[in-house]
Amino acid sequence: MQVVDDHVEVTETEASSGVKGQGVRYVLAISLLAVIIVLSAIWIIPALLNQ
Structure with a gap:
């Protein structure tokens, strides 16, 4: 982390140092x-009942 002028710059690794969840995949x-x-079920049940 570096302070440059009036703002702080962080690297990509520092910015995303939190745990990245895998829940979206599931x-x-x-x-x-x-x-x-x-x-x-919506397609098969009516087809079976109409026979």
């Missing part, structure tokens, strides 16, 4: 799976 996968199941 939310996306679970949501995609849920949408596929729901849309499949």
